[in-house]
Amino acid sequence: MIYTVTFNPSLDYIVKVDDLALGAVNRVSSEVIMAGGKGINVSIVLKNLGHESRALGFLAGFTGDEIARQLEERGVACDFIRVKEGMSRINVKIASQQETEVNGMGPDIESSDVEALFDRLDALAAGDILIISGSVPAALPQDIYERILARLEGRGVDIVVDATRDLLHNVLAYRPFLIKPNNHELGDIFGVELSRREEVVPYAKMLQERGARNVLVSMAGEGAVLVGEDGSVIMSESPRGQVVNSVGAGDSMVAGFVAGYLEGDGSFERAFRMGLCTGSASAFSLELATRDDVEALLAASA
């Protein structure tokens, strides 16, 4: 079974504003309100691609109810912990001349809630895949990623981590199956700027030397680079298309990679191509990638 964990789920209020003006009243020309947060997006895209997963994490308040409702409507299995105080956050995403994001804070989470999450994770067994991604809200212990990886060590669970800076760096020793920094996040770890695919390779390899089994570096319109545990280095530009909304492109890439890996019986080439096309398919549509969108891009890039 595939499990996703989203520590701080959100309702993403995604709007299009023609010529956003700061300090003025702006009107939207289109709007959607979608359940979001990194692990949740991964679960939604996995479902769109035909793979079941179980979404875990913390939900609160009326926004939490709406997130759960949307996931149920999409047929995503959920096992969230209901937090008593506060509400799940609302993240505002404005597509205009540039993309601007304002992400909310999230509810108060008590230590008993954290224990409840750990109890759920204790049920994972060999062959399961766990995808943990996104920021850790202030209410949670900041070492929660490491604690989860330490708790599951030696159980044969393949763990995927999509997080930034210390959250990512501190889990490397636990040999995660896959990490997916973008080129900026990878560069931040080493204090360098990485803009070309070739430049990324030595730094991805350094994270591999520090413990990550596979390192997938996403580079938005520039494509991606994979440094695989079998010694492979795969890189490609991204498919060309009209970007409509790139919120969730990274999460889609993670879902596509995992789906491709499972469908291709462990082929990194297949996983990489599927990840790349799933990320781009989400960037080219207002909502997240569908199987048809992904197949069309795979066929066009074959």
Ligand SMILES: Nc1ncnc2c1ncn2[C@@H]1O[C@H](COP(=O)(O)OP(=O)(O)O)[C@@H](O)[C@H]1O
């Ligand atoms: N402008 C774009 N054009 C084509 N594909 C894109 C674009 N932006 C994102 N993607 C696809 O989505 C993947 C992940 O995007 P990226 O922005 O790097 O992730 P993150 O959201 O984690 O920063 C990219 O590797 C690419 O395949």
Ligand SMILES: O=P(O)(O)OC[C@H]1O[C@](O)(COP(=O)(O)O)[C@@H](O)[C@@H]1O
């Ligand atoms: O947990 P964080 O880092 O605040 O990110 C949450 C936001 O990221 C998203 O999961 C999108 O992430 P990506 O664009 O990186 O795929 C949104 O749905 C959500 O609003």
